[in-house]
């Protein structure tokens with residue numbers, strides 16, 4: 001249930017009402033906006049007399065809502081959330097571009113790619129260290145050493161770094177990582193999500209291969225329920241009957257999620273298409289339709305990449321995509 005307060009409500013009046021809700025056993029999330037304050041009530045509201053609340057002088061409106069995600073719900077929090085990743089912002093008009101190789105492979109590779117993507121306008125550097133591979137025989141990532149190399153690239157370029165976590169027991173290794181990625185395969189690893197709810201770092205939560213937008217938001221809710229509300233959502237393609245592309249980019253996830261939640265939404269055109277030649281059109285479409293950012297795989301030598309070379313752009317290709325992304329942004333803003 002949400003209660004919208006009238007603009008002239010004093011802090012005392014607001015606190016009195018909050019206290020009353022709390023006495024009914026409800027948890028109250030307060031969102032103070034520029035024009036209105038919204039109280040989100042979580043808990044069993046079945047005993048609350050909605051008509052009585054509506055009659056209060058300070059109340060502009062009361063609504064029962066049925067969505068199971070509360071903290072992520074835009075109704076509780078009408079303004080866009082802006083997630084600050086070590087100075088790189090995402091959401092609320094701030095466009096984030098995360099670029100880098102699928103996997104960290106060597107110091108030379110990650111530092112070179114970091115320099116090139118930064119020069120092209122990327123705002124964060126990605127690099128997988130713990131890789132979720134379909135085959136146990138495929139390259140599994142450089143693990144802890146990969147994270148150390150990413151930290152070197154961060155020192156060299158100043159770019160905040162993004163890397164995927166697969167196991168909560170690895171959290172200590174992620175100290176230098178600025179944005180911790182939860183990959184598609186772990187979107188519903190609820191123990192991992194709960195652990196990430198208790199840390200003080202932004203999380204990049206990717207949509208599962210066959211998950212609905214509501215399920216994605218319920219996973220975000222797991223993290224938020226623990227106290228960590230710094231989440232960026234990522235649409236990375238879903239599994240459909242068509243195999244022409246690696247996955248099917250659900251572009252409508254952007255306006256859909258923007259309606260449902262205040263959390264920023266970025267698009268990964270690399271994993272959603274699986275083909276380097278499709279990354280540019282998908283990135284431009286994502287930009288035009290209002291995504292809050294992009295995550296693009298870039299490799300210094302895609303043909304020799306240990307993972308996902310077919311969908312990786314060269315630094316020159318990335319540079320050109322960025323130039324066009326900026327033009328699209330100017331055109332649609």
Ligand code: PEP
Nearest residue numbers: 128183184185206236271
């Ligand atoms: C990745 O970003 O490298 C990755 C493994 O992505 P996803 O979880 O979307 O497959």
Ligand code: MN
Nearest residue numbers: 102297307308
């Ligand atoms: Mn990849």
